[in-house]
Amino acid sequence: MSDPKRESHVAAVSEVLDPEGVARYVAARSHLARVVGTVIEVETFGEGKINAVFGVRGDRGSLVLKQALPWIRVLPNWALTVHRVEREAWFLESWADFNAAHVPKSYGYDDGAHTLAMEELTGYELWRTALHEGRVSAAAATGAGTMVARSAFHTSPFGRDAEAHARDVARSANPAMDQMMQDVVFDIPFTVDARNSTDPQLTRWREKVRADEAVLTRVAELRWCYGTRREALLHGDLHTGSVMVAGDQVRVIDGEFARYGPVAWDLGELWAHLVLARRSLDVRRPGESAPDLVSATWAGFTDELRAHWPERRAASLTDGWLEAWLEETRTLAVRFAGLELLRRMIGVGACEQLTMLEPDAREAVADDVLALAVHALKEGQWT
Amino acid sequence: MSDPKRESHVAAVSEVLDPEGVARYVAARSHLARVVGTVIEVETFGEGKINAVFGVRGDRGSLVLKQALPWIRVLPNWALTVHRVEREAWFLESWADFNAAHVPKSYGYDDGAHTLAMEELTGYELWRTALHEGRVSAAAATGAGTMVARSAFHTSPFGRDAEAHARDVARSANPAMDQMMQDVVFDIPFTVDARNSTDPQLTRWREKVRADEAVLTRVAELRWCYGTRREALLHGDLHTGSVMVAGDQVRVIDGEFARYGPVAWDLGELWAHLVLARRSLDVRRPGESAPDLVSATWAGFTDELRAHWPERRAASLTDGWLEAWLEETRTLAVRFAGLELLRRMIGVGACEQLTMLEPDAREAVADDVLALAVHALKEGQWT
Known part of the structure; x- marks a missing residue:
């Protein structure tokens, strides 16, 4: 975190989420809390090379929460627009009209935290x-x-x-x-x-x-x-x-x-x-x-x-x-x-x-x- | 003016300009009045098939004023977006960067009246x-x-x-x-x-x-x-x-x-x-x-x-x-x-x-x- 360019980017994001932060984030948003119930476990998925991706499991259900940070997750010196997850949300919602069986359900984009919440694809x-x-x-x-x-x-x-x-x-x-x-x-x-x-x-x-x-x-x-x-x-x-x-x-x-x-x-x-x-x-x-x-x-x-x-x-x-x-x-x-x-x-x-x-x-x-x-x-x- | 669709379109334009209206319009805007001085004559150009186009001559210079109405000028039953002249303004300003000798100078777009004022091409x-x-x-x-x-x-x-x-x-x-x-x-x-x-x-x-x-x-x-x-x-x-x-x-x-x-x-x-x-x-x-x-x-x-x-x-x-x-x-x-x-x-x-x-x-x-x-x-x- 000593790269000054990165430091200035961080300021553009309201909160860089970690698993504990994710649990608080979900609990504080009723439309997400309704999906999972009480949060039991937050897992960090290694698959997301570009963004941070978390699996959230609760007593009622699960969801995936994705956060865009102003760099590539696995290449922190490579700066990248946070608006990419907004584009993903637009994509999910557009494709849902005619490809509902081929995309996870979107639970909405949050343009303060640059997060997208979506259905966890259980069994896939x-x-x-x-x-x-x-x-x-x-x-x-x-x-x-x-x-x-x-x-x-x-x-x-x-x-x-x-x-x-x-x-x-x-x-x-x-x-x-x-x-x-x-x-x-x-x-x-x-x-x-x-x-x-x-x-x-x-x-x-x-x-x-x-x-x-x-x-x-x-x-x-x-x-x-x-x-x-x-x-x-x-x-x-x-x-x-x-x-x-x-x-x-x-x-x-x-x-x-x-x-x-x-x-x-x-x-x-x-x-x-x-x-x-x-x-x-x-x-x-x-x-x-x-x-x-x-x-x-x-x-x-x-x-x-x-x-x-x-x-x-x-x-x-x-x-x-x-x-x-x-x-x-x-x-x-x-x-x-x-x-x-x-x-x-x-x-x-x-x-x-x-x-x-x-x-x-x-x-x-x-x-x-x-x-x-x-x-x-x-x-x-x-x- | 009895077509109700057209009546409702008219409401979207602050003023439908005629030659007298154009003279008042130019006189009331200092950046345009500076170009022409005191307005002497306003001519309606017949060339504009889609928009109303006026030539404004004053004691100091001249300009062309173009107004988009929500229909095609020569086909009043054909409804058309007023934003077309805004696109023209963007075009003129974009091309001016590398094609200044090939476009008339823009004196600016007015998004209330949907008008674009520009250089008159004298001698062309x-x-x-x-x-x-x-x-x-x-x-x-x-x-x-x-x-x-x-x-x-x-x-x-x-x-x-x-x-x-x-x-x-x-x-x-x-x-x-x-x-x-x-x-x-x-x-x-x-x-x-x-x-x-x-x-x-x-x-x-x-x-x-x-x-x-x-x-x-x-x-x-x-x-x-x-x-x-x-x-x-x-x-x-x-x-x-x-x-x-x-x-x-x-x-x-x-x-x-x-x-x-x-x-x-x-x-x-x-x-x-x-x-x-x-x-x-x-x-x-x-x-x-x-x-x-x-x-x-x-x-x-x-x-x-x-x-x-x-x-x-x-x-x-x-x-x-x-x-x-x-x-x-x-x-x-x-x-x-x-x-x-x-x-x-x-x-x-x-x-x-x-x-x-x-x-x-x-x-x-x-x-x-x-x-x-x-x-x-x-x-x-x-x-």
Whole structure:
């Protein structure tokens, strides 16, 4: 707490909550106390890398309380807007209209403490954990595709008048988080930056990627696309660590990167992590067959979008155009997936699916994944 | 004034200005009175189709005062947001930062009366008038290209950080005008709508266009592009009636459709009107040679953008990508130009460049322009 920049940020938050503070906070707010009753236990969830996240259990029920502080929880020297949790609240409430089965219930945002209270997803586990342990269900992937399709329809000019769409785009702006995502995804891995890892293997991969002009051109194209297209309200950070599953049920958490953007972004990020999980399983449990989660996601997405299509707002969006848009979206999603795979391998932050492998396996998988990533990024197709 | 909807709209405006009211309005505001001195004459400009526009001359100088009323001036039954002139003020002030030579000076917006006061462009004439009378200058077209390039650079992720760009996109939202433009350009001409003209020739052309599936697919694509891409702060209605010229000097007026959108939109709309003017001149003054204004615009645009390129914010936007973006933007602009030509022929509002021709010439030019428009829209190239 000796960083003066951080000290001045702290002043902007009414109270930095710890477990005891959380218990007092909940008890003092009748709409939250009604949910949990008398607080019995407050747990600090380690999963929240960016925000502090607490599980609150009482004699009547439970909830999750998330607090945004003006820095990244696991990187306290990296300053970050506290308004990110407000964006998450807007995201949860917007998606609840058409995706109620796919988001936790919101118990409301508090703009003094920058906290968001929401339903605890009892019985769910992180999709990442399930996949790592070999619980690979096509139904979950189909459900994730359905979920993305509903947002693609209901928040875009498919399902919204031009006027309402333009208003929502403005209202859901998330400038600081846009900047952070663009820095991390499009710039840092491809430029000389002190935040890049100095691991010799990562350095070797980075140099290989940076020498490929066709890769850099695609990265620039994707950067422009991410920064300028405002199709639908995205989750914005849809990896397998922000999706929870229970059998064939799927729910998303951690919507602080929510923004209007290209629909392909959510699909592509998810695909990258599904592919990584698959490769990791192939090494650790060779010979085990599993459903193709990428195809299952796409089937869920297209089926749901086509089911909504007859209700679209503008008659001048034709059937022929829908097919062209789907094709373009698939291509773009594969390119984004390739980019995300690259980022997870050469960018800021370790790639858990790789680092949790034994060194030998890691080397073999990494070369394979690197080749796959570059191909997906350049060609817009997996094979 | 018997329409009750209009009556209720009137209540939202503090005063509907007439020339006498304008004289009083200016005299009562010291920052405007300082510009003109004692008001001598107030003229009502007929050019403003959407808003009331007055020219105010005094013993010391002159200014233009524009008032938005809650309907379209020439179509009083068509309700329209009064906030459009506020958007125009934001546009003028934003463009003034990098395009000062291309916009009139703003003397400020008044959000009580929904008025915008600005410099009168003495010595300028409407580009449409100049072209109609055969004053065809490549320098003006080059200047228009330069002007669009400056906005394309300074208001987009070329010249703005991701965070600043996202904030400006939100701040400059223009939802009601977006809706109106989309209705007029993408829907009404291509669907059965009472606002379409019943002129038998127009009806014939409309039916021909509507039977062409490839045209309808492109219209849908362009609608999606216009509605979802937020590249740069556009003028938004850049036809030759909203550009004023004096020799090689070019300035834009009428920015009430200003919004973030695809850069190709401004280029394409301008090209459509330059092409129409050229075709009209070819018929009325056959054999007269003239410079190619479309090429001159493009040269002005690309030269200026390349000149700014080394100052771009993100190193990860590569040279190779710039060339790809320029190529895509040109193709898209030609498609938008084709769409605009179609709209001017089959949509709401007469096409002056055609209706001012003699009936025989009109028929011949129209068939020719229709073919050109459909080709440009489908192929993304002129020939």
